[in-house]
Amino acid sequence: MDLQGRSWQRAVVDPLEKCMLDLTGRTAFDEGHAMFRESVRKFFARELVPHLERFEEQGIVDRDFFRRCGAAGLLCPTIDEAYGGPGLDFGFNAVVNEELAYLGSSAGLQLQNDIVPEYLLRYGSEEQKQRYLPGMVTGEVIMAIAMTEPGAGSDLQGIRTSAVKDGDRYIINGSKTYITSGQNADVAILAAKTDPSKGAKGISLILVDADTPGYQKGRNLDKIGQRSADTSELFFSDVRVPASNLLGEEGMGFAYLMSQLPQERLSIAIAAHAGAQRAFDEAVRYAKERKAFGSTVFQFQNSRFTLADLKAQLQVGWSHIDWCLARHNAGELTTAEASAAKLWHTELQGRVADAALQLHGGAGYMNEYLVAQLWRDARVSRIFGGSSEIMKEVISRSI
Structure with a gap:
């Protein structure tokens, strides 16, 4: 495809081959997660990727997208069967989170899946659970x-x-x-x-x-x-x-909000790292295609060393994400550990997105390239869910 075309249009052409998160070396997922991830990828390729640009332009995801996600079984994996959900572990939430972020989408599934349901499951009355949770699973209730x-x-x-x-x-x-x-x-x-x-x-x-x-x-x-x-x-x-x-x-509202922070901050860390991986992958693709001074950008030592350093950090980061997931699924992830994860992975996302844009040169500042959106999207992850400064304060209290 011509490099002047929108980078995300590659995903529309062949989403499962040219726009796929590499899972080599991951330890947090089993065969059930792998089968689920394949269905998530196919669903997003069919129902999300063709609409990514439109959702960005209109500033909101279609309501019907939530209903389609519900029909495909992508919503609220941890909700119990008694309320219409599958009652799965948080690893299934992580699969949706990673794949969504890797595509460069900020659709509200992270809030619908990872954050809101836990308040109802833990603190809601039986009547409240019956009233709202089944609709959250189907996408009828946002x-x-x-x-x-x-x-x-x-x-x-x-x-x-x-x-x-x-x-x-x-x-x-x-x-x-x-x-x-x-x-x-x-x-x-x-x-x-x-x-x-x-x-x-x-x-x-x-x-x-x-x-x-x-x-x-x-x-x-x-x-x-x-x-x-x-x-x-x-x-x-x-x-x-x-x-x-x-x-x-x-x-008890303040206490409830504080008690849910580990999962919320882990969710943000997961999305941040998947977004960072996509920015890196876009930079590698561009550097190997773009010609300058008679060779590709990738052939310059500065480009290779920059990418090598980022790859090492991403590799370490995926291991940490898997460690956090194992801790969380075992009910052992602490608020300080989750805050450290959010701090480290969102800060890394910022560095990777900035370096990826720089490697694109002037093209990186053009909205027709996905790296520009990834760079813009990354900035707020160091603010919402508790700013990086607040994360440091929380972590320091555990020392």
Whole structure:
């Protein structure tokens, strides 16, 4: 294909051969995971790759894409059979995560699969599980977590959204921002102050259906990267929800959020490393095809040494991802270990994406090349889920 064509169009031509994550040396997966990965690849080649560019341009993934993922068995692998899921281990989530990130997609499957279900499974009532989990598995129900506010990001104790008890209901007022899947979401797990006098112990989680009067979706925010992941403002004006929508116990919201951090941060680390691998692979392909001064870019020692250094780091990184997966599936991955994984792999993603763009030269700054998107998408991974600075603080507390 002409190098002036969009790099991701290669995937449309032959997705299973020219755009495939190399699994050589991986230790975290068994035969069941391998069979599942093959089905995921075929599904994405058919149902995602042809729409990648359109999703990026429109700033949101089609609702129907979630339903197709559900029908293909790609959603919520860890949800129990009692609620319509297959009840598998997190390794199946990791397969979807890796393949999605390697394709350069920021579709909201990571939130739908890896983050939201655990709150319902661990803290939800039986009625809440029956109401929401089967729909999450089929893709009929899309959920978001509404934590961040204009004045409160990593410091969740600073949130101002309130939920005041009024008989058998909560009255919610406030606003949220930077909410992933905010436009598509049918339901939000809302972090709100139920007792402002208690600080972190006064935060509760409440399920709020998007069609509740007073719940308003604001703008689909214009981001630098990860454009196909809709990210929104949400507004709550005298939103009245049943007290039974409380997730778990009142005042335990902050503790619940903290307890789910290992899986969330591992999920981010996995996606970051797969994205870094794709950026590297794009750089290798371009360097071996692009001619300069009578030879390919790859023939220059600087190019080869740069790529050799990155390959070594990626090799070490995949071993660490597999170690983390084994620890997590055994219930042993600590918050500090998961934070270290997020810190290391997202920082590596940034370095690899930047080096890959540099090896593309001027072409790397052109949006028609996938490496430009991979570079843009990589930047936020060092911010969401806890910034690199917060990760260092968390890790330091374990020393």
